[in-house]
Amino acid sequence: MTPRFVFAALFALCALCTFDLTWAASVPKGFVSVKGSQFQLNGRPFNFVGANSYWLPLLTEKKAVDQTFKQMRAAGVKVLRTWGFNGINGTELAGALESDLTYYQLWNGPEWELNEGPNGLQRMDYVLEAAAKHDIKVILTFTNNWSAYGGLEFYVQWIGGAGATHDTFYTDPRIVASYQRYVKTLVNRYKDSPAIFAWELANEARCRGDLPTSSACPKSGMLTEWYREQSAFIRSLDKNHMITTGGEGHFFWKDPEDPTLLNDYNYNGEAGEDFDADLALPNIDFGVYHIYPQYWYAPRDYPSSNFSLADWGVQWIKQHAEAAKKANKPVVLEEFGYFGLNNKTQVFPRWVGAALQTKQNGVMPWQFGALDLVEPDRVIKYADAIIDGDSPNDGHTIYKNQTFVYNIFTAAAAVQKLRSL
Ligand SMILES: *[C@@H]1O[C@H](CO)[C@@H](O)[C@H](O)[C@H]1NC(C)=O
Ligand SMILES: *[C@@H]1O[C@H](CO)[C@@H](O)[C@H](O)[C@H]1NC(C)=O
Numbered sequence: 001m002t003p004r005f006v007f008a009a010l011f012a013l014c015a016l017c018t019f020d021l022t023w024a025a026s027v028p029k030g031f032v033s034v035k036g037s038q039f040q041l042n043g044r045p046f047n048f049v050g051a052n053s054y055w056l057p058l059l060t061e062k063k064a065v066d067q068t069f070k071q072m073r074a075a076g077v078k079v080l081r082t083w084g085f086n087g088i089n090g091t092e093l094a095g096a097l098e099s100d101l102t103y104y105q106l107w108n109g110p111e112w113e114l115n116e117g118p119n120g121l122q123r124m125d126y127v128l129e130a131a132a133k134h135d136i137k138v139i140l141t142f143t144n145n146w147s148a149y150g151g152l153e154f155y156v157q158w159i160g161g162a163g164a165t166h167d168t169f170y171t172d173p174r175i176v177a178s179y180q181r182y183v184k185t186l187v188n189r190y191k192d193s194p195a196i197f198a199w200e201l202a203n204e205a206r207c208r209g210d211l212p213t214s215s216a217c218p219k220s221g222m223l224t225e226w227y228r229e230q231s232a233f234i235r236s237l238d239k240n241h242m243i244t245t246g247g248e249g250h251f252f253w254k255d256p257e258d259p260t261l262l263n264d265y266n267y268n269g270e271a272g273e274d275f276d277a278d279l280a281l282p283n284i285d286f287g288v289y290h291i292y293p294q295y296w297y298a299p300r301d302y303p304s305s306n307f308s309l310a311d312w313g314v315q316w317i318k319q320h321a322e323a324a325k326k327a328n329k330p331v332v333l334e335e336f337g338y339f340g341l342n343n344k345t346q347v348f349p350r351w352v353g354a355a356l357q358t359k360q361n362g363v364m365p366w367q368f369g370a371l372d373l374v375e376p377d378r379v380i381k382y383a384d385a386i387i388d389g390d391s392p393n394d395g396h397t398i399y400k401n402q403t404f405v406y407n408i409f410t411a412a413a414a415v416q417k418l419r420s421l
């Protein structure tokens with residue numbers, strides 16, 4: 001049979017199939033792609049519960065990486081989100097070598113140096129290799145709003161120099177070129193890997209960071225333009241993997257029904273994002289958002305107040321479902337946390353329930369806890385430590401022995417699996 005005939009025969013057969021031949025022909029096998037408001041994997045819808053774990057590439061023992069994936073898999077996790085950045089200053093190098101810290105970028109001047117060694121990108125290579133072995137796909141984030149682990153402030157300080165504001169990251173052509181040099185390194189390294197779920201432009205990009213912003217950023221669309229430019233850049237390097245922002249999902253509502261939202265950071269464009277405009281960008285394939293009302297609204301929730309942090313979260317979940325529906329793209333509840341085990345048992349069933357009821361495509365709590373790792377007791381960096389084989393606990397970590405909370409997510413994973421047939 002000629003290839004043309006085979007194609008025609010398949011096409012005729014596929015009048016009966018549920019999958020779409022254009023899609024099947026355009027993305028390699030094992031890659032997740034978007035079709036309307038759905039993720040697709042090998043011709044089937046793909047809905048998931050995922051895990052956040054920034055510390056996984058910081059492990060020094062391959063065995064501990066495998067243990068972590070094994071525990072994630074047992075919990076029903078299908079997607080992992082982790083940091084694709086780890087930058088250090090030259091002054092930190094001696095300490096980093098001594099503690100066997102993973103780092104990818106070394107900054108001694110405006111030109112960072114790449115570390116492809118065994119304590120560098122080889123650790124990321126192994127994370128992706130192990131992910132593939134355990135049938136888990138990875139969202140890789142290129143930089144961070146925070147300085148933590150070498151975020152975008154490093155570019156601003158080293159390239160922009162003294163006095164440069166946080167938001168010059170989005171506009172200074174020298175900084176943009178430097179960021180793109182890093183992005184290109186990672187994309188070219190992994191663009192053929194089906195272990196990558198999606199590329200993510202930045203964790204929680206905002207107008208301000210540890211450094212202040214200039215007045216040019218808030219409410220200006222500057223961040224949306226940056227998302228547009230960087231997502232197009234990645235698409236030019238890699239046609240097959242999906243791309244998302246990594247943002248918290250702030251809205252910029254100019255004429256809200258509730259006028260008090262004009263003074264609310266999450267709705268008034270002050271933060272820099274515009275969830276609706278960002279999701280409409282041609283190379284942003286799906287929406288993501290985060291929920292931390294204890295940081296954002298704590299003073300408004302007190303006994304006898306008419307404001308509840310838990311209710312606020314439910315509303316935020318519904319608002320993002322509506323926005324995604326309007327954009328006809330998938331949406332992922334990508335990070336959420338609530339301090340206190342009792343609080344978690346009260347709040348998470350409502351939030352996870354709301355996300356599932358509104359048919360969201362992914363639910364990813366911050367953050368996954370691993371137990372009994374073979375990794376030696378060690379401080380990773382800052383206060384992040386592996387102790388007695390337990391992965392770091394920032395008060396948001398969910399370990400398997402927190403049975404009720406853990407089971408909220410295994411149950412949700414079962415629901416998402418049923419929605420993936
Ligand atoms: C890294 O070095 C730069 C330049 O000396 C400095 O401005 C910045 O504060 C340092 N950052 C950290 C996190 O050490
Ligand atoms: C971005 O960085 C600043 C400074 O550390 C912090 O105030 C802000 O909360 C950060 N964004 C998020 C979402 O954490």
Ligand SMILES: *[C@@H]1O[C@H](CO)[C@@H](O)[C@H](O)[C@H]1NC(C)=O
Pocket residue numbers: 306307
């Ligand atoms: C809730 O309480 C605040 C502060 O007491 C008040 O300003 C606001 O009007 C109340 N909102 C509703 C809907 O009752």
Ligand SMILES: *[C@@H]1O[C@H](CO)[C@@H](O)[C@H](O)[C@H]1NC(C)=O
Pocket residue numbers: 294298309339340341343
């Ligand atoms: C539970 O949540 C409330 C409201 O945010 C907070 O005040 C309290 O400290 C939390 N409990 C724990 C143990 O963190």
Ligand SMILES: *[C@@H]1O[C@H](CO)[C@@H](O)[C@H](O)[C@H]1NC(C)=O
Pocket residue numbers: 371390399401402
């Ligand atoms: C579960 O394991 C963690 C980590 O070892 C520990 O801190 C915690 O006390 C254990 N029990 C519960 C109920 O969280």
